[in-house]
Amino acid sequence: MANIKPFRAVRPTRDKVSLVASRSYQSYTQSEREARLDHNPYSFLHIVNPGYKYDKEISGKERYQLVKNRYSEFKEDGVFVQDKLPSFYVYKIIDRDHQVFNGIIAAASVEDYKNNVIKKHEDTIESREIIFKDYLKTVGFNAEPVLLTYPDNANISFIVNEVQKERAEFEFTTTYRDTHYLWEINSANDVQTIANAFAEMDTLYIADGHHRSSSSALLCDALTAENPNHNGKETYNHFMSFLIAESELKLHEFYRIIKDLNGLSKEEFLIQLDTIYRIDNRGIMPYKPSKPHHFSMYLDGEFYSLYLRKNDYTFKTALDQLDAQLLYDTILKPILGINDLRNDTRIDYLSGKKDVVNLKSMVDSGTFKVGFGMVPATIEQLKAIADEGLTMPPKSTYIEPKLRSGVTIYEF
Structure with a gap:
């Protein structure tokens, strides 16, 4: 009680x-x-x-x-x-x-x-x-x-x-x-x-x-x-x-913006992404995902959609289902080399309440190399993660x- x-x-x-x-x-x-x-x-x-x-x-x-x-x-x-x-x-x-x-x-x-x-x-x-x-x-x-x-x-x-x-x-x-x-x-x-x-x-x-x-x-x-x-x-x-x-x-969600591609060329980065995501180039028109496990990406003046290849990925906990965690597990850590989300100076965050154009301008300025967007977490996800005694990555929700x-x- x-x-x-x-x-x-x-x-x-x-x-x-x-x-x-x-x-x-x-x-x-x-x-x-x-x-x-x-x-x-x-x-x-x-x-x-x-x-x-x-x-x-x-x-x-x-x-x-x-x-x-x-x-x-x-x-x-x-x-x-x-x-x-x-x-x-x-x-x-x-x-x-x-x-x-x-x-x-x-x-x-x-x-x-x-x-x-x-x-x-x-x-x-x-x-x-x-x-x-x-x-x-x-x-x-x-x-x-x-x-x-x-x-x-x-x-x-x-x-x-x-x-x-x-x-x-x-x-x-x-x-x-x-x-x-x-x-x-x-x-x-x-x-x-x-x-x-x-x-x-x-x-x-x-x-x-x-x-x-x-x-x-x-x-x-x-x-x-x-x-x-x-x-x-x-x-x-x-x-x-x-x-x-x-x-x-x-x-609301938080956008993730990253300062570099961890030494990879644009082509090498996209090839590594292709192993776990279906990638579509959306061109210059702003794109926002509408479903869980779908991400938007802005790179080199163009928007991309990333759809998780689910046959190659297994969810074991409520935390695994959270898109902020999924992005970390599949891209930020293994490909971009960001291990410490709290302290790594190569990553920053923008509130998803702001328009995706804000993400675009941060990358276009040259301060950041790539940005990612996702759908917001739900209250059900927040509760499920808490009930399992797990914790979200930093900046998973803007509430x-x-x-x-x-x-x-x-x-x-």
Whole structure:
């Protein structure tokens, strides 16, 4: 059973939420960050980039303490206020493409993560886990929820739909033309109904936020060891999550772009591909695959379709069926010599949400030699891989929705 709890979020005031909310720090270009920091004193970027105040790059423990200081200042100035009652928060996004995402922001259990009630499908990097654990321990809050998905549930959907008939606590539109809404749920009946619905679920799945989850587990262990009065009810026993029904989750692929052909000529490369793929030259017109185990390839100014010769390939696990893994097993590793997908500088990734023309331009620029596209993974594949205790290659899925930082904050 999944243990999902309401919590007392720290939130911006209604009049300032649109100014506070920000995308993840890494998603901005330097000029975009500087523009927001120069002209918006309420941006959450001021908290996560505290050195900007001193015109200095600051890292490590010194930065963590300054993040805590900036956060405290936002609370002292009344920009952030903590809710009086533990609540679930219904969060809705309508993006520029008119896609609608509904979910619930809540506290998920670290114990559930450790016991595999909350299942993962990606490996984490230990050094990143430790860095983020140390960051969380110093600053004392988390502003980016882990994205969890669950089977569609009629009771939860009913409450989510009913609460949206009332005026939203927050409603704001970003410069990306996404509109965000937030409602509080703190009535005893609704809170219990939601908690009971999740308690009846055997498994939740991490869709996005594997490092945040693992770091929260490390933080819980550290704070438990330091607390002689630990009783399991402390806030550090949970971590902030955005729970979304499987039917509302949107998965995109990632393109793979490679800097060279591993010493092969174009003709030698195509001949090696021919042993396991049926290859058709599609010319200059952009091509995207429409079926699993079909790939697009852009090489030397032309698009190609690659169809797996299934008689020569055997699938043994759910991971084998994943196209990102198949591409690695049949092309990236044996032909192009890319063994370490996380650290090899010869490979890069582009979100499949962007047009295939972006892939073409990267190759045409000469920075990259060849690019590959595939169909997106499915939620069923993600779950099957997690259920088998396996992990996807990095950048196997680009998952929506993407929430803004600083809209709800979870304190430890």
